[in-house]
Amino acid sequence: MxxxxxxxxxxxxxxxxxxxxxxxxxxxxxxxxSKWVLVPDEEIPVTDAVALLENAGYEVMTTKRKIPIRMLVDDQEELFSRYFVDHFAQSEDKWYVVKIARSRNPFEMRGSSIRDQLLPYQLIYLEAAGVLYVDVSLQKIVKIQFELEI
Structure with missing residues (x-):
């Protein structure tokens, strides 16, 4: 060389x-x-829940979203399910996952119920400031924020 x-x-x-x-x-x-970006919908139909959120100072960003879930059981059986987010809403610089109360699926405001029914949404969308639980029949919005003590 x-x-x-x-x-x-x-x-x-x-x-x-x-x-x-x-x-x-x-x-x-x-x-x-983050690999997930919140893309606002151009038009949001004004429902009772949307009106309640807007009157409380939230800007509703999206309509219903479906979160598909694929599960592989024992490396062979493939199962499918999904989660639904009713809306995403924003207040100031923070945004929230919105779940609307359903009469066919009653919800108790207890730690274990909140954990089981709402924590998965926070874990899916770690960037969210929390979950807004909207009960139109009671005209109530409950803001739930999670802190994991690991």
Whole structure:
């Protein structure tokens, strides 16, 4: 090998090293950022729940959203289910997952009920400031914020 060849080889190795470093840094930055973005709907039908939220100072951002869930049981049986979010709403710089009370699915304001029925929404949308539970029949909005003590 000539002396010039060694310099070219070192340059190539340096360029490859820098490219790998930049690619790894970019990938780490992307994984740290949220992959989910709240895209507001252009038009929100005004229902009793939407009116209640707006009168309380919230801006309703979306209509109902479906969250599909695929589950693999024992590495072979594939099951499907879904969660539904009634709305996303914003107040100041914070946004919330909105669940509307249903008469066919009564809800008790107890720790275990809140955990079982509403915590999954907070865990799905970690960026949310909390969950708004809207009971139109009582004209009530309950803001629930979760703190995990790990």
């Amino acid at each position: 000539r002396s010039g060849d060694q310099l070219v080889l070192l340059l190539i190795i340096g360029i490859i090293g820098i490219a790998l470093f930049m690619g790894l840094r970019s990938r780490l930055n992307k994984s740290a950022q």
